Amino acid sequence: MNPLEVQFSTNPFVFQLVGHLLIAAFSVWILLRKRPLSDGVFIVVLVALTALMRLPAFLFNHELDPDESQMLAQGLTLSIDPVVYRSIDPTTGGPLTSYLLSGFAHLGFTLDFHLAHILSWVLTLLGLLIGYFTAKALNLAATAQWALLPFVSFISLAQYPDFIIFYSEITSILVLNATVFFLAYWNQKKGFQASELVIFGVLLGMIPLCKLQALPMAFVIGVYACVQLFLYQRSKLLSHFLYLTLGFVGLWAVWCLFLAKNDVLDDFYTYYIEANLAYKDNLAGSVVKRSKFVNFFRLPWVIINKGCGFEWLLYPFMLLSLVAGLVIIIKKRIRNGISLDAYFWVMLGGYLLMANLAISRTGSFYEHYFHYLFLPFLLLFSLFLKHLPSQTKWVMVSTQVAFFVLFVNNTVHNRPTNKFTSTPRPADVTRAKVAHQILQYGTPGQYMAVWGWSCDLYVATQMPQGVNENHTPRSGMYHSYQKHYYQRYLRDLKRNQPAIFVDAVTPRTIWMDNQKKYGHHNYPELAEFIAKNYQFRAEVEGVKIFSHK
Structure with missing residues (x-):
């Protein structure tokens, strides 16, 4: 049977029940074994279980969150014009994620929501597996498989869209996890190779180009790497530091030369650094303004209050942290002095605090930011389970138990258990x-410009962006850099002359939801350009479609 013929209802009871039972059997099997499974068998089963339970999302070819449409549109556009800040502005998401997607487009994949939901699963799982091998590098092989069980349940059973979408943090998490693996490896090896340091420097340099919000964690990793250079092989401190710097500076030199050659280096600085630092979510009027200090300490309460499913990872983490604090810190404090290995865990504590800062800084508490907590939770689970009584390993099934209770409760009360219906x-x-109406006047591959926030139209029509900004609150709503964005939008229109212009400002539009205030006719230069060069063709559900004359 063609997998695309599989149909899922809002309550696929048998499918979900079988999935719960398979995950339960796998978890009990892992916990009862005296020795861990071989890596190959463990990974194959983990991939098979999570893929099976994600099948409804894989087949769901519709937008779950505006962010994934934004990135798909950027990847599609870069596959046509590969110069970032000439073709696209990735805002805070960073250009490397969009380049990753453009790579898949060059390989012949259609950049649609099927691909986005599959890639989200693949890359999230890959990040966790890097965390798994990091735990093994820290001599936690006996507990690393136990520690992964809550994440197996979460990835398989979570229904909240932010944990299914292709989220903008995904590449930064992969690179962060890879750098932490190097730190763990060096922590055990107590030495370095020149090639390792160069690769680490390149990876560290990539993080700011993946996601600006990842910078706090990158700072902690960079500082600890320098501490390791001082602690291990101190006689080679200078040469090792130069190798690390070579990787970091070399990457940025190549990147800046690429931008300068294409005359967009100034744009990169203006829009990616200056404008994003000034932006600070000041257009998100729904966010309650609180001090960053207050937001920092609110994170656990926010996670629990949101009820998005992540609390079922937070609860076992809080419980084991409390118990481990009593057992390790109080009972063993005198007997166990501070060793060099312990510094890694000090670093990881700093990483966890910085992840909290990255999530809570603006007060928006976007759920997909919670992915930054996966790595520290996984490694600390592994550590806690090593030092706690063996019975505590059964806490690792609490995540699945919670999801199973929720599944039974929803089934009994006839509430939907599957959000990704056919x-x-x-x-x-x-x-x-x-989208169908747009394609009456334009064809896939031609440029299109959308005024408003409807990036899904680029994906549905497979028409690349004719302007840098594929969602236009920064051009259309007042803030300190509005003039820069608006003038760039006009320049892009004049340069690319998109085949289609769409005014997507309707009551359903994010932020720009008032046609009388934000419709393109309210902006004199834009209105004049459209009137002169475009012909009105149709209006569908309030969306106005124009084709180039």
């Missing part, structure tokens, strides 16, 4: 009508 939602039908 039947399109009403909004999906509406958006398909708009």
Whole structure:
């Protein structure tokens, strides 16, 4: 049977029940074994279980979150014009994620939501597996498989869209996890190779180009790497530091030369560094303004209050942290002095605090930011289980138990247990009508410009961006850099002359939801350009479609 013919309802009871039972059997098997499974068998089963339970999401070819449409549109556009800040502005997401997607486009993949949801699973799992091998490098092989069990349940059973989408933090998490693996490896080896230091420097340099929000964690990793250079092989401190610096500076030199050659280096600094640092989510009017200090300490409460499913990872972490604090710190404090290995865990504590800062800084507490907590949770689970009584390993099944209770409760009360149905939602039908109408006047591969926030139209039509900014609150809403964005939008229109212009400002639009205030006709230069060069063709569900004359 063609997998695309598989249909999922809102309550696929048998499918989900079998999945729960398989995960439970796998978890009990792992916990009862006297020795861990071989890496190969463990990874194959882990991949098979999570892929099976993610199948409804893999087949769900509709937008779950505006961020994934934004990145898919950017990847599509870079596959046509590979110069970032000439073709796209990735905002805070960083250009490397968009380049990753453009690579898949060059390999012949269609950049649609099927691919996005599959890639999200693949890269999230890959990040966790890097964390698993990091735990093994820290001599925690006996507990690393136990520590992964809550994440197996979470990835398989979570229904909240932010944990299914292709989220913008995904590449930064992969690179962060890889750098932490190097730190763990060096922590045990007590030495370095020149090639390792160069690769580490390159990876560290990549992080700011993946996601600006990852910088606090990158700072902790960079500082600890320098501490390790001082602690191990001190006689070679200078040469080792130069190798690390060579990787970091070399990457940025190549990057800046690429931008300078294409005359967008100033744009990179203006829009990626200056404008993003000034932006600070000041357009998100729904966010309650609190001090960063207050937000920092609110994170656990926010996670629990949101009820997005992540609390079922937080609860066992809080419980084991409390118990480990009593057992390790109080009972063993005198007997066990501070060793060099302990510094790694000090670093990881700093990483966890910085992850908290990255998540809570703006007060928005986006759920997909919680992925930054995966690595420290996994490594600390592994550490705690090593030092606690063996019975505590059963805490690792609490995540699945919670999801199973929720599944039974929803089934009994006839509430939906699957959000990724094969039947399109009403909004999906509406958006398909708009995309179909656009394709009456344009064709895939031609440039299109959208005014408003409807990046899904780029994905549905497979038409690349004719402007840097594929969602236009920064051009259309007041803030300190609005003029820069608006003038760039006009320059892009004049340079690319997109085949289609769409005014997508409707009551359903994010932020720019008032046609009388934010419609393109309210911006004189934009309105004049459209009137002169474009012809109005159709209006579908409030979305106005224009084709180039």
